Amino acid sequence: QLNGEKRNFDFPTTESDRGGYGVNYFFVKNNRFYQFNDVIKVPWTSKELKIEYATFRDKTLPGSEEKWKVKITGYKNEKVAAEMLASMYDASLDQFQPHTWNTPTIWAYYSNYEVWSGNYNFSLVQSNQRAHQVHATKSLVKNYDQLFSLHPSRLMIFNVAPRIVKDEEMMDANNLQEVEVTAGIGMVARQRQRKNIEYLTTDTTALIPKEERPAQQARQVQIRKNFNETAFFFPDLHTDSAGAIEFSFTIPEALTKWKLQTLAQTKELAFGLSTKEVVTQKQLMVQPNAPRFLREGDRMELSAKIVNLTDKEFTGQAQLQLFDATTNQSIDGWFQNMFPNQYFTVAAGASEAVKFPIQVPYLFNKALSWKIIARAGDFGDGEEDAMPVLTNKALVTETLPLNMRGTGTKNFKLDKLLNSSSSETLQHYGLTVEYTSNPAWYAVQSLPYLMEYPYECAEQMWNRYYANSLAAMIANSSPRIKEIFEKWKTKDTSALLSNLQKNQELKSVLLEETPWVMEAKSEDQQKKNIALLFDMVKMSSELSNSFEKLKQLQSENGGFVWFAGGPDDRFITQYIVAGIGHLKKLKAFASGQEAKLKQILASAIPYLDKKLKEDYDRLNRSKTDLKKYVPDNSNIQYLYMRSFFPDFPIAKVSQPAYNYFKKQSQLNWTKQSKYMQGMIALALFRAGDIKTPTDILRSLKETAIVNEELGMYWKDQSNGWFWYQAPIERQSLLIEAFQEITRDQKTVDDLKTWLLKNKQTTDWKTTKATAEACYALLLQGTNWLTNEPNVEIKLGGVSVSSSGASQAEAGTGYVKKTIEGGKVTPAMANISVTVESSKVPLQGDSGSWGAVYWQYFENLDKITTSSTPLKLSKKLFVEKNTDRGPVLMPVNDGDELHVGDKIRVRIELRVDRDMEYVHMKDMRASCLEPVDVLSEYKWQDGLGYYETTKDASTNFFFNSLRKGTFVFEYPLFVTHTGNFSNGITSIQCMYAPEFSSHSEGVRISVSE
Secondary structure (H helix, E strand, O other), rough: OOOOOOOOOOOOOOOOHOOEEEEEEEEEEEEEEEEEEEEEOOOHHHHOEEHHHHHHHHOOOOEEEEEEEEEEEOOOEEEOOOEEEEEEEEEHHHHHOOOOOOOOOOOOOOOEEEEEEOOOOOOOOOOOOOOOOOOOOOOOOOOOOOOOOOHHHHOOOOOOOOOOHHHOOOOOOOOOOOOOOOOOOOHHHHHHHHOOOOOOOOOOOOOHHHHHHHHHHHHHHOOOOOOOOEEEHHHHHEOOOEEEEEEEEEOOOOEEEEEEEEEEEEEOOOOOEEEEEEEEEOOOOEEEEEOOOHHHOEEEEEEEEEOOOOOEEEEEEEEEEEEEEOOOOOOOOOOOOOOEEEEEOOOOOEEEEEEEEEOOOOOOOOOEEEEEEEOOOOEEOOOEEEEEEEEEEEEEEEEEEEEEEEEEEEEOOHHHHHOOHHOOOOOOEEEEEEEEEOOOOOHHHHHHHHHHHHOOOOOHHHHHHHHHHHHHHHHHHHHHHHHHHHHEEEEEEEEOOOOOOOHHHHOOOOHHHOOOHHHHHHHHHHOOOOOHHHHHHHHHHHHHHHHHHHHEEOOOOOOOOOOOOOOHHHHHHHHHHHHHHHHHHHHHOOOOOEEEEHHHHHHHHHHHHHHHHHHHHHHHHHOOOOOOOOOOOHHHHHHHOOOOOOOOOOOOOHHHHHHHHHHHHHHHHHOOHHHHHHHOOOOOOOOOOOOOHHHHHHHHHHOOEEEEEOEEEOOOOOOOOOOOOOOHHHHHHHHHHHHHHHHHHHHHHHHHHHHHHHHHHOOOOOHHHHHHHHHHHHHHOHHHOOOOOEEEEOOOOOOOOOOOOOOOOOOOOOEEEEEEEHHHHHHEEEEEEEEOOOOOOOOOOOOOEEEEEEEEEHHHHHOOOOOOOOOEEEEEEEEEEOEEEEEEEEEEOOEEOOOOEEEEEEEEEOOOEEEEEEEEEEEEEOOEEEEHHHHHHHHEOOOOEEEEEEOOOEEEEEEEEEOOOEEEEEEEEEEOOEEEOOEEEEEEEOOOOOOOOOOOOOOEEEEE
């Protein structure tokens, strides 16, 4: 008991108290309870190591041989047996991604939490006194060995000495992200450009008097070549008997600041960390400012900074030497290096710039080796490196899509080819035409996707069954169809290639250089599995196997679960039962399967009837105004599903609910989405109502967009998060509605055309969308698969025809022909496409499509913009600082930029349809340096894309590109003076290379 007095309490601290401990005290005054907690900190100084440098230089010469000695001691300066990790790298890399080691913190510190309750005469004490055990979950990510950084936050220690949960010790990587800086020209284009080109060589440098070349002096100056960014990495250094570590290395020759990091540890888990900086420098230093690359025709001043670190002014001479990197021959004269020797005077502790004007010649598009050497009295320095010289010509691909509906003749014109003779520098490379006379077969090639999905949920198990049932029906519908399958397996194996893999030579970037290699391989495998899908013996086995697995996912109450062990799912059940309704309507039950499916229906339909009654009862219990209620999507999906099975009577207890929701749907269809309107129309039509479905379809036609190429579709085509926000499934259902209710074959063919055109530029992404699309395309209305149109394409006097089975692919009727560059003429720009019936009249107004690709070489600054369904516009802006803040000023033709200007590139892209797997490449001038050099995934205005920076271009990869207008911007800095080609911006859909475009080429001028 304390009465106005102070009392001291002594707590002896021992080694066992490392990490700290807590003191809790409380008192009562005036019937009020007070509680306080204190933490006594006892640091883990016994687990600290000291790293001292016995021999070490923080300033040294580039390329010097170093031998350093490190001494490691314990916290009482005692000798210890330790191992050490040591590394040193160029500290300038930290501006991209800081790289710092941390001492592993595995020795826990006390964290106190304790509650004393005064409500029960202090008899209740609550405290947590042990580590929380967190059960580890199995990770599917494979982690490789990484640098130390243990997470102390994984430990929760309460009120006692630490008890480490070893399963929770985690390691964290401090990885340095790579900057990809490789040549920005494609290898294929480079090889093509070199055909029929003779390189110029020179044995002498006529414009430079030999007496001005101090060759003997140059040999005496150290020419720095080794610019490795990592000086050393020693992971396993051990102390000797004296507790010291010695290691030797040769420091690279860059003039820079280096970051040295050492991390030591003992068997007792004591740790020490040290970070130091080392500078490599010389009394006289030459620091060239060379660009990443050059381009043919560029005129520039190659500059270098001469630095004087002495305390006296000096005067000297700098020299530029240029060599062909492949032959090591001097090419100063070819590059018009007319002033290779520049004199300089630099004050003490100052720097001066020297500049060498050069002109990059045409027909030199290979590696250039350069040396800049500076000498003043007894001081000298030099640097040697190489850079690529890119061709100023680009392989340009102009594309012209060829689209037809039905039969007849249609004329097209490739205007740029027609006017190609006006350019003296243009070289034809080739003209390719391809055409698919019956694209409906692409839907057949999608069927294997339904049977391959790896997850055994109810929806995908049903779609495996569904795909095999449709395949059996298709295969048995015509001997001709079976014959086509056999040709695909044996002869036309190219028919089973992924669309991403086709036409590699016509694409702007090789598939292997994109993020979509695996997607292409996946689609390729799906198509090759057609052979398995239409194997009749395997088909029967797959049907039985899929049915048994599907039946196991049906609960005792009749509902299907999504995955085994889960609750029954109303939507999944209605989806599967509606799918059975599709097979019933098509009479597509395989032999022996109808009775099995009736077993499923016998319990699934009563389950769904009961669910609808529960909805009705819930409305009544909540006292909803039944006259104003609008049925939800589940109610409407039920009515659509139920319309397939009038032979299954509705239970009397569910009949009022069915009648109510049918009536409300009939009265409120205008308040529903177009997808739901189609379901309502089919449900009411099958229930005997003619007027309402007719009104619904009339309204749908009035709000639709009809396009000769794209067919009929609706403006709101975006995907959503929910099952009823799916444009592919909606289009498929509306095909079913128009076919069954109005039998409007023209509208049905228009709707089918949009579905197929969607497949041309994208991939149907889900099993559900693929199943519905195949159902609508292959089995609704006219059978497009039986069509075998003859197609003739005329390009001037050259004809390409699908007649004659030797050159046309079976089924799709795909043909392709390439005309060599030497035979291409402007007259081939006038193109006509004729589609005619063969032996059997064509069914329906089916579409067909193809494309013409004209490839040519042209100087970048002479390339004009092209206009296709992809439209590109590129503009440069210079950022000016004003009283109002930064302002962007457009860079117009003839404007002059200045070194140090901040440039903002703005690319405007317009897309008239949804596309997938799109690559956009933006070239830049060699005088421009990118700010964003790390490759990363970006998100902008609802669009996600991958952006990667190369030496000569910035590349954008879009997995999905929706219809609309997009603007992309990124910053650059001007680094060199001269006149430069800025290249072009190009874009291409990798899935359908006929959809491509490019901007015009421009030149930019830069002064000081």
